Amino acid sequence: MAPEERDLVRAARSGDDDAFGRLVEKTQSRLVRLIRGIVRDDDEAMDLVQETYIKAHRSLDTFREGSAFGTWLHRIGVNAAIDHLRKRSAFSPASLEDAGSWEGGGEDPAGTSGRPTPDRLLEGEEAGKAIRRALESMPPEHKATILLRELEGLSYDEIAEITGAAVGTVMSRLFYVRRKLRDALREHR
Amino acid sequence: MTPAHGSAGIDEKWAVDLMAYRDGELDSSRRNEVGHHILECDECRSLLRDFGKVGNIVRENADEDASRLAARPVWPRVRRALAPPAEERKPESRPWRTLVPAFRWAFALPAILLVFLGAILYDSIRRAPAPEGAVIVGLVESPDPVFLFQQRGSSVTVIWVFEPQPAPPTKEEARST
Numbered sequence: 001m002a003p004e005e006r007d008l009v010r011a012a013r014s015g016d017d018d019a020f021g022r023l024v025e026k027t028q029s030r031l032v033r034l035i036r037g038i039v040r041d042d043d044e045a046m047d048l049v050q051e052t053y054i055k056a057h058r059s060l061d062t063f064r065e066g067s068a069f070g071t072w073l074h075r076i077g078v079n080a081a082i083d084h085l086r087k088r089s090a091f092s093p094a095s096l097e098d099a100g101s102w103e104g105g106g107e108d109p110a111g112t113s114g115r116p117t118p119d120r121l122l123e124g125e126e127a128g129k130a131i132r133r134a135l136e137s138m139p140p141e142h143k144a145t146i147l148l149r150e151l152e153g154l155s156y157d158e159i160a161e162i163t164g165a166a167v168g169t170v171m172s173r174l175f176y177v178r179r180k181l182r183d184a185l186r187e188h189r
Numbered sequence: 190m191t192p193a194h195g196s197a198g199i200d201e202k203w204a205v206d207l208m209a210y211r212d213g214e215l216d217s218s219r220r221n222e223v224g225h226h227i228l229e230c231d232e233c234r235s236l237l238r239d240f241g242k243v244g245n246i247v248r249e250n251a252d253e254d255a256s257r258l259a260a261r262p263v264w265p266r267v268r269r270a271l272a273p274p275a276e277e278r279k280p281e282s283r284p285w286r287t288l289v290p291a292f293r294w295a296f297a298l299p300a301i302l303l304v305f306l307g308a309i310l311y312d313s314i315r316r317a318p319a320p321e322g323a324v325i326v327g328l329v330e331s332p333d334p335v336f337l338f339q340q341r342g343s344s345v346t347v348i349w350v351f352e353p354q355p356a357p358p359t360k361e362e363a364r365s366t
């Protein structure tokens with residue numbers, strides 16, 4: 001943790017709300033991007049960001065000095081977003097079973113077997129829309145995993161710590177999501 | 190060198206290793222192995238490019254969505270939510286107010302007892318029989334003193350003696366004077 005951030009956390013813990021405000025301002029843009037990516041709705045994302053900071057403020061005493069404030073904050077935010085999505089809608093078990101199918105063999109997981117590859121990937125705006133649609137239908141934990149990797153550049157260990165999953169599960173989720181997103185990018189003729 | 194993937198194409202395990210290679214999650218020996226293979230294999234390079242492209246689009250989408258929210262205030266909302274309601278905001282300026290809840294019953298119990306005792310006392314006075322032997326008199330006209338007394342058995346207690354007052358003059362008397 002940067003010295004300035006450490007001082008702000010210490011001050012916030014001793015009741016200095018202005019210091020906590022500084023921490024909010026320093027961390028909000030990344031938290032908003034992450035949570036918006038998971039819940040895919042502007043207003044819900046902003047409510048969850050607010051909820052995350054309130055929870056963080058109330059549990060500042062449980063924050064271990066020496067650990068990264070951002071990681072701790074993201075753990076609170078990601079869990080709030082996942083809980084929120086679970087309440088909002090149930091995901092079909094089929095998609096989750098599908099998530100593990102690459103391990104069992106059979107279907108080629110990456111869609112990369114030796115067949116000729118006439119398909120090409122969508123470009124530009126269409127590609128963006130295809131990825132949005134594909135992410136929309138994914139389980140919340142999978143969305144959180146790919147976003148923590150692609151937006152935050154976190155290691156598998158760090159993602160496992162934030163999402164409370166095993167490292168192997170993180171790898172399998174990442175692979176599942178990337179395969180699905182790559183499939184979504186394929187132009188269907 | 191360990192065979193990477195056969196002529197049938199990239200298998201699952203190898204695809205996961207490629208992903209981990211891209212994410213910097215392989216140990217050094219496996220990393221070297223995969224790195225050497227990639228130099229020679231178009232198919233693996235193509236899959237890595239696709240993973241990269243997927244990652245880029247995920248980031249672009251997220252940045253675009255987040256940019257719409259950049260103008261929305263976060264800290265003012267959080268601060269409002271954290272602030273206690275206005276009436277509780279300055280407890281230190283009126284410390285006695287914090288004591289009131291604690292001693293609420295200490296104040297309330299005597300008050301309730303007083304009300305009950307008052308009601309009982311009033312009721313008992315209202316229902317009490319007139320003292321034995323007492324006579325309630327409306328108006329007595331007498332040239333002699335009138336005694337107000339209480340009699341218990343053979344003992345008599347004089348409570349008050351009314352001295353006779355001279356009667357007011359009649360109309361005739363008033364006219365004659």
Ligand SMILES: [Zn+2]
Binds near residue numbers: 193231233
């Ligand atoms: Zn290859």
